[in-house]
Amino acid sequence: MNSIYLIIFLLIALLILWQLLSYSKAKSMEGRTAPNTSQIDNGIDSAKKVIFFHAPGCRPCKSMMPLVDTLQQEYSNLIKLDVGQHIDLARQFKIAGTPSFFAIHQNQISQVKLGTVTEQWLRSSLDD
Secondary structure (H helix, E strand, O other), rough: OOHHHHHHHHHHHHHHHHHHHHHHHHHOOOOOEEOOHHHHHHHOOOOOEEEEEOOOOOHHHHHHHHHHHHHHHOOEEEEEEOOOOOOHHHHHOOOOOEEEEEEEOOOOOEEEEEEEEEHHHHHHHHHO
């Protein structure tokens, strides 16, 4: 019985370590020049934009979809990308988990958020 608890503890510890490594990898992108997003910009002429990386089977992503879809009607500079369909961009942005939000200002990554975000954060990141 003790070995089962030990295995469960080790699995949880590995999961936490993986999350921390993913977070530090994504956060290391802050302050860097954003990878070329011209293929997905659709002519967006804005100094600010937010890219939302999501995956179809991701529950936190699904919980963010109504907010993102609503805000996309108001903001043309909110870009929603499925990591499975945009593998190259996901690699360039070092996506290790979803949902991931990248706030880009004047082609520099200003903020990276992993997990769900608030409407207030999205609006402040999108407003020029």
